[in-house]
Amino acid sequence: MMNYITILNNQTIPLQSIPVLKYEDLMELNTMLVKRKEFHCVNYYGYLSGNKIKLICCIANDAEKNIYVSAAEIESNSSLPSFTAHHLSFHNFERELHENFGINYKDHPWLKPLRYSFNRNSREQQIENYPFYQIHSEELHEVGVGPIHAGIIEPGHFRFICNGEQILHLEIQLGYQHRGIESLFLNKKKLLQRTILAESIAGDTVAGHTTAFVNVWESLSGFNPCDDLLFARTLALEMERIAIHTGDLSAICTDIAYQLGSSVFGRLRTPVINFMQEWCGNRLLKGLIRAGKNNFPFTPELAEKLTRLLNDYETDFAEMYNEMKTLPTVLARLEKTGIVTLEQAESIGAVGMAGRASGIARDIRSSHPSALFTRLNHEPVVKHHGDVYSRTQIRKEEILQSIYYIRQWLQAIPKENNQTPDPISIGLKKQAPNSFVISLVEGWRGEICHCAVTDDNGELLHYKIKDPSLHNWLALALSVRNNEISDFPICNKSFDLSYCGHDL
Amino acid sequence: MLDNLKILLHQGKQYIPDVTQAEVPGVFRGRPVITNASVDEQALIDLCPTGAISAKPVCIDLGKCIFCGECAFAYPDKIRFTKDHKIATNDRNKLIIEEGSDSPVELNPGLIRKEIAEYFSGSLKLRQVCAGGDNSSELELNACGNVNFDMGRFGIEFVASPRHADGIVITGPITKNMAEPLQICYDAVPDPKIIILAGTDAISGGIFTDSPALDRSFPGKYQIDLYVPGNPVHPLTFINAVLELIRRRR
Numbered sequence: 001m002m003n004y005i006t007i008l009n010n011q012t013i014p015l016q017s018i019p020v021l022k023y024e025d026l027m028e029l030n031t032m033l034v035k036r037k038e039f040h041c042v043n044y045y046g047y048l049s050g051n052k053i054k055l056i057c058c059i060a061n062d063a064e065k066n067i068y069v070s071a072a073e074i075e076s077n078s079s080l081p082s083f084t085a086h087h088l089s090f091h092n093f094e095r096e097l098h099e100n101f102g103i104n105y106k107d108h109p110w111l112k113p114l115r116y117s118f119n120r121n122s123r124e125q126q127i128e129n130y131p132f133y134q135i136h137s138e139e140l141h142e143v144g145v146g147p148i149h150a151g152i153i154e155p156g157h158f159r160f161i162c163n164g165e166q167i168l169h170l171e172i173q174l175g176y177q178h179r180g181i182e183s184l185f186l187n188k189k190k191l192l193q194r195t196i197l198a199e200s201i202a203g204d205t206v207a208g209h210t211t212a213f214v215n216v217w218e219s220l221s222g223f224n225p226c227d228d229l230l231f232a233r234t235l236a237l238e239m240e241r242i243a244i245h246t247g248d249l250s251a252i253c254t255d256i257a258y259q260l261g262s263s264v265f266g267r268l269r270t271p272v273i274n275f276m277q278e279w280c281g282n283r284l285l286k287g288l289i290r291a292g293k294n295n296f297p298f299t300p301e302l303a304e305k306l307t308r309l310l311n312d313y314e315t316d317f318a319e320m321y322n323e324m325k326t327l328p329t330v331l332a333r334l335e336k337t338g339i340v341t342l343e344q345a346e347s348i349g350a351v352g353m354a355g356r357a358s359g360i361a362r363d364i365r366s367s368h369p370s371a372l373f374t375r376l377n378h379e380p381v382v383k384h385h386g387d388v389y390s391r392t393q394i395r396k397e398e399i400l401q402s403i404y405y406i407r408q409w410l411q412a413i414p415k416e417n418n419q420t421p422d423p424i425s426i427g428l429k430k431q432a433p434n435s436f437v438i439s440l441v442e443g444w445r446g447e448i449c450h451c452a453v454t455d456d457n458g459e460l461l462h463y464k465i466k467d468p469s470l471h472n473w474l475a476l477a478l479s480v481r482n483n484e485i486s487d488f489p490i491c492n493k494s495f496d497l498s499y500c501g502h503d504l
Numbered sequence: 505m506l507d508n509l510k511i512l513l514h515q516g517k518q519y520i521p522d523v524t525q526a527e528v529p530g531v532f533r534g535r536p537v538i539t540n541a542s543v544d545e546q547a548l549i550d551l552c553p554t555g556a557i558s559a560k561p562v563c564i565d566l567g568k569c570i571f572c573g574e575c576a577f578a579y580p581d582k583i584r585f586t587k588d589h590k591i592a593t594n595d596r597n598k599l600i601i602e603e604g605s606d607s608p609v610e611l612n613p614g615l616i617r618k619e620i621a622e623y624f625s626g627s628l629k630l631r632q633v634c635a636g637g638d639n640s641s642e643l644e645l646n647a648c649g650n651v652n653f654d655m656g657r658f659g660i661e662f663v664a665s666p667r668h669a670d671g672i673v674i675t676g677p678i679t680k681n682m683a684e685p686l687q688i689c690y691d692a693v694p695d696p697k698i699i700i701l702a703g704t705d706a707i708s709g710g711i712f713t714d715s716p717a718l719d720r721s722f723p724g725k726y727q728i729d730l731y732v733p734g735n736p737v738h739p740l741t742f743i744n745a746v747l748e749l750i751r752r753r754r
Contacts, residue, residue, distance in 0.1 A: 176636075177634075177676075177679060178636075181712075184711070184712065187714065192553045193554075195553075196553045202639060203638030203642075260512075263650075270518070279531075280531070281571075287571070295573070295574075319511055498639065500637070500638050
């Protein structure tokens, strides 16, 4: 008997086709699966279904390019054995289940609040009283940083335990950015409102998260986007990758006080995001991606501008990067700093760029491709040292790879297809009732996962968002161990994780 | 050394010579203009995702508008977004754009506290507090200081500590979980101090307005010295607004 159902990325299935197992069987199945290299957990969550909690576990199989989905029903406030005891990659998913539903995992090593959501199970948990790990010692001291940081960045608290200048342990406490976004997806009934919410999950990943949302919505509506929509979204996704990676290279240079790199990479980002504005009126792509339609067709004039822009960019970028990588003072700060080993990355289920820097060839664009990536053979950029320098090199190579793809796509711009002058009139009005859908998108940080469940009328019953940062924050905490505390900023920037994407 | 000079040379001049006259390239959704054309006003109101549009007369509240532009696509004869990026003011009512009006959004000089020009006209140090912001306005505030916009040339800079600051710039809809840190930060800024709300989320809550995860008591308690709409705020909007706020007036 099959105790899971295999589905494809962006596929809608009847909710009842997902086998509902006993909790122990769900645990055995999924913890066994993730022990194999080609499997990892892309989402594991629960929602209220009657007076029970329905658990849904989604394990991606990168070799077969499909996703194994299984379910179970449990009572709230029940006491259960944890998946985490078998495989650490489930730890944050179970912290969330614990926080939201009071599920008590008997053998979870780190059962602490995840984000202090407004609808958490226990009001006694308050953000100002987070239970930090402590070592009582005369020799060691603690350093607390945040929630408000020195620069213009999002809030989060970092608590270091140090021996002199050396970091022994870092604990990261988040939740300050919690806006209740998953609940708003249900409360706001209009498609446009939900699209705006998707654009606001993480304002640095507008293309990534909004694409995941429209994929979910169009799949539920039985709508097949035509080529010009796929083109615009894929182009936006890769433009976003180029822009943010370039900005991150600038920030990495800032954090090692390399002024020339900081300024030049910073200024190289400007024409890229200005081009986005020329295309859609917004430097960060807000307003571009819409389910069932495209308000901003990609014209031949834009193509010409973009071609020129990429030619100029590539020359200046190469000159700057080649200079930077020859400087001993730069390399001394980047190499062997903030190492995450392959073993660590695999155990915590690291995804995206952070995982690939440690040797995990995990990339949704090749393992579960959608849109234009179904038509090319994407090879993930993989590095093996797991240090800040690996994460720097990955950015450089991914930028060049994206430019290469964009040049190919610009050779054949699909004609604007007025497939849907008025999306209300066709297809998008009605969503499939009692269904489940999952969408995976490789944003610039890594794998974004959105899941939706609909009710008898096709209305959203539950909406689940996972930003890659949920997996990767622990990678940052592990990377700084035994490093000097002065190297923390550069380690942090090399991951550039999302606070709001985690806190939702 | 020679390589460094070559790199510098290849960048050319990147700064915008006069930010007060600069135009944004391509299409941009800045100050809207609403004509007197008659449309189904209820349908127009229902279209807006954040309740920024009201009727009789038709108005768009830039403190609530998230600049998606969908109203202009649906009713091109009624609403058009211009490239005018100077949309900030210190008067909450001036953010409401009425039909038939095509005049710039300006500051209300009567509401500017006189110590602002006296203390800050040549130098303004700001502490940024992100309180549920999605990192888009934060990226743009960072961009204000880059080689392109170079806000530092006016003596306006973001600083690391509230103790060094003359005021705070809030982004995001202000979450419950950030309410206390925000208050502590504001209290740590020495007097006289200013408050700037940057981005539509900060001004009204934006798309998050009804969320039970917010605590918007802070902006209700104090005089707000500047409302800077945007989603995200454009660097030119921010820089020009701050320059207007702190300049000496006769």
